[in-house]
Amino acid sequence: MSATTARPDAAGESFADLPPSPAVWCSGLRKRYRRRTAVDGVSFTVERGEVMGLLGPNGAGKTSVIKMLLGLVRPDAGEVLLLGRPGSDPFARTRVGYLPELFRYQPWLTAAEVLKLHVRLAGATVPDERRREYLAMVGLADRAGDRVGGFSKGMQQRLGLAVALVAGPELVILDEPTSALDPLGRADVRDLLLSLKDRGVAVLLNSHLIGEVERVCDRVVILDKGRVAASGTLAELLGQRELRLRLDEVGPAAAARLAAAGQVTSGGDAYTVALQDDAVIPDIVADLVGLGVRVHAVEPGRISLEERLLDILRTGHSEEHR
Ligand SMILES: Nc1ncnc2c1ncn2[C@@H]1O[C@H](COP(=O)(O)OP(=O)(O)OP(=O)(O)O)[C@@H](O)[C@H]1O
Secondary structure, eight states: OOOOOOOBOTTSOBGGGSOOOOSEEEEEEEEEETTEEEEEEEEEEEOTTOEEEEEOOTTSSHHHHHHHHTTSSOOSEEEEEETTEETTOHHHHTTEEEEOSSOOOOTTSBHHHHHHHHHHHTTOOOOHHHHHHHHHHTTOGGGTTSBGGGOOHHHHHHHHHHHHHTTOOSEEEEESTTTTOOHHHHHHHHHHHHHHHHTTOEEEEEOSOHHHHHHHOSEEEEEETTEEEEEEEHHHHHOOEEEEEEEEOOOHHHHHHHHHHSOEEEETTEEEEEESOGGGHHHHHHHHHHTTOEEEEEEEEEOOHHHHHHHHHHHSSOSSOO
């Protein structure tokens, strides 16, 4: 890692007193490959300590955006700041960990050697002990001395994660980090992402595993055909909450009470009420019981990110959060 530069301002105070710049800021990114427009005016921000999910169908432009952020692909238009610096600035780049979508490490090197090489390439100093810890963290402790050429896809992906994280980055960009991992490996990565967030590390995560994104991400940007189709916090995107009930003996007064709480759909003994706020659920249940309804099940819920994503992609836009 390069030395920290002194950044005094005109009044003699340190810039360190200012709030930190966002981990990622990009504006108006555009990229064409020959006659095909891959990315068309993409702008978004990832704040410090935030886990941001990048979602979208195959060919939506996710990897192209990531490569432009990292300076691996030159944008036709648009600007990028990583950690408040131009993406090409070595100061920024040494503080960014990156796991590429498709990568092959030198097959003749061992896992420990790959990690050592990448620490040197990052200009960082990481003690042997910490490198061993990172290999253990990704489940490769007993394969440290084995050549990478003999690793399975999942083991290579685990090693890639250790490479991305070992130098203590402030921002981590992960392009489909769990595509080759078994369920246990995916759960480990989820825990890892949450522990990065606890330490204030920002994460940009490109993944097709929507359940994974829903569990770990604070905010989501959905790309479609090179454009931002929707973006926002999970609460903003999934907003509408529902209450699913199984009820018997629902008389007219109880039906009116349900209708007063929100739009009701029902079939047999199943009732779904669209709610603005789930704090009202105990009152609804108490009132129903008071009106002689037998309550068999009460399940608060809201639409899943998968349902919302499909809805946005099918209709081509998000009404509230473009
Ligand atoms: N080097 C390249 N040369 C030509 N076209 C490219 C190149 N890289 C990407 N593209 C095109 O740009 C578009 C966006 O591709 P990109 O890889 O960014 O999508 P993606 O959202 O990451 O897709 P996936 O989910 O399948 O990984 C696609 O139409 C792709 O064919």
